[in-house]
Amino acid sequence: MLTLTFEDGTVRVGGLAESDVSAADLPGVAWDDRGLVARAPAYRYADLRASLDERGLDYEDRIRPETNLNLSHAYDLRDYQRGALDAWHANDERGVLELPTGAGKTVVAVAAIAALGGSTLIVVPTVDLLNQWRRELETEFDISVGQFGGGEQTQEAITVSTYDSAYLRADDVGGDFEFVVFDEVHHLGGEGYRDVARLLTAPARLGLTATFERPDGAHEVIADLVGPKVYDLSVDDLAGDHLAEYEVRRIEVDLTPAERERYEEAQGTFVDYLKTSNLSFRSGSDYQKLVMRSGTDPRAREALLAKQRARRIMMNADQKVETLGRILDRHCDDRVIVFTAHTDLVYRLSERYLLPAITSETAASDRRELLERFRDGTYSRVVTANVLDEGVDVPDANVAVLLAGSGSEREFTQRLGRVLRPKTDGGAAILYELVSAETAEERVAQRRR
DNA sequence: TTGACTCAACATCCTTTGCTACAA
DNA sequence: TTGTAGGTTTCCATGTTGAGTCA
Numbered sequence: 001m002l003t004l005t006f007e008d009g010t011v012r013v014g015g016l017a018e019s020d021v022s023a024a025d026l027p028g029v030a031w032d033d034r035g036l037v038a039r040a041p042a043y044r045y046a047d048l049r050a051s052l053d054e055r056g057l058d059y060e061d062r063i064r065p066e067t068n069l070n071l072s073h074a075y076d077l078r079d080y081q082r083g084a085l086d087a088w089h090a091n092d093e094r095g096v097l098e099l100p101t102g103a104g105k106t107v108v109a110v111a112a113i114a115a116l117g118g119s120t121l122i123v124v125p126t127v128d129l130l131n132q133w134r135r136e137l138e139t140e141f142d143i144s145v146g147q148f149g150g151g152e153q154t155q156e157a158i159t160v161s162t163y164d165s166a167y168l169r170a171d172d173v174g175g176d177f178e179f180v181v182f183d184e185v186h187h188l189g190g191e192g193y194r195d196v197a198r199l200l201t202a203p204a205r206l207g208l209t210a211t212f213e214r215p216d217g218a219h220e221v222i223a224d225l226v227g228p229k230v231y232d233l234s235v236d237d238l239a240g241d242h243l244a245e246y247e248v249r250r251i252e253v254d255l256t257p258a259e260r261e262r263y264e265e266a267q268g269t270f271v272d273y274l275k276t277s278n279l280s281f282r283s284g285s286d287y288q289k290l291v292m293r294s295g296t297d298p299r300a301r302e303a304l305l306a307k308q309r310a311r312r313i314m315m316n317a318d319q320k321v322e323t324l325g326r327i328l329d330r331h332c333d334d335r336v337i338v339f340t341a342h343t344d345l346v347y348r349l350s351e352r353y354l355l356p357a358i359t360s361e362t363a364a365s366d367r368r369e370l371l372e373r374f375r376d377g378t379y380s381r382v383v384t385a386n387v388l389d390e391g392v393d394v395p396d397a398n399v400a401v402l403l404a405g406s407g408s409e410r411e412f413t414q415r416l417g418r419v420l421r422p423k424t425d426g427g428a429a430i431l432y433e434l435v436s437a438e439t440a441e442e443r444v445a446q447r448r449r
Numbered sequence: 450t451t452g453a454c455t456c457a458a459c460a461t462c463c464t465t466t467g468c469t470a471c472a473a
Numbered sequence: 474t475t476g477t478a479g480g481t482t483t484c485c486a487t488g489t490t491g492a493g494t495c496a
Binding site for chain 1 (some may be wrong): 480481482483484485486487488489490491492
């Protein structure tokens, strides 16, 4: 009789001889020469069981954690949340839900956890989210919730973990959970993080994100490890109903003559190099190629540095700073979040307009205090680079100003999401997008939309 | 317990021209 | 004939995070 045991992030298949492995043709199972035993990657556990059941083979499963937590929750699911949950159930409790920020992804996950009632691991990208999830689950289920990360290592039937800690602990505890929820599941596409999903046996898997597709195509890896996208709604599907109506106002600003001269010089250096270097240039991977070349070719390095100078000039243009002043005057009674791409501009704006600033350099305690004051209304404005894009509980605002950003659709969606919570007065949110005219930034802005 | 530090990991970084191999 | 996808194997800079270490 075969036995299935969890061992160091794999399923050990006892009772299968080396000579039988290829004939058996079991999902993911291969012979391990070092351990002299047949093994499958942990994430193939569900397939393996299904295959054994299908063939009527007798086996002893020593992995499956038997828990019946008998959980209930007080949420009344909205129609689309119910639809998302049903779609996930219909796909054998595997798959990704793509819902905009503020649509209540956590609510769906809590309902899924209650429905399955088994041991569950929730994986999140930041300690901030870890704390939020833990509070939410303890309140909703009235049980003690375990935590991996943020200086604590406690395991319970329901445990919340950071991606980093999950990676560090998965070898030990990867066989202990029936269900795993990946919050902000797009992170799972990262080379290191995807191992978290590989090292867990959990048959039931749920991914949550506002933007599933990745520019590097790694969402296909996620679909393999967690399941395909089974339900999606865009911001526009919910705007006016469950999210605020919104308007995007694009403002073009001109570079000053001095900025224009410096920009053209730097951009010219970059484009000239491309023309003479025989490099094709169509995608991000072509850019990678240039980066690699810059390690050995001084001209490539100079071209790359020139491109960065050009970016800095167009993203931090003087006219953007002036325009921001007029926007702040116009919205003196509103709650405004200002986003930039570089921290030095954050501090420049902070000094110029007396705006509270948050960057990665801001100490955690200062950040908490600042956001608390933004929440209680002491502050009505805040300026930041990328810190508040994701993984932080940011108080609601109704005006966002994008002074600069990358071409990432994800970044744009996350920043827009910061102003989309329904307003008490029913008013619309406004997102200002400042773009330097006749620069590469026009393309960047196009790409993120 | 806290704060300062280091380290590793992740994400973005993007132009308009040609070439080759291969599938429909 | 036409349309489209393709290979590299390490890493210029900046911003951000979590974990670990040490005082």
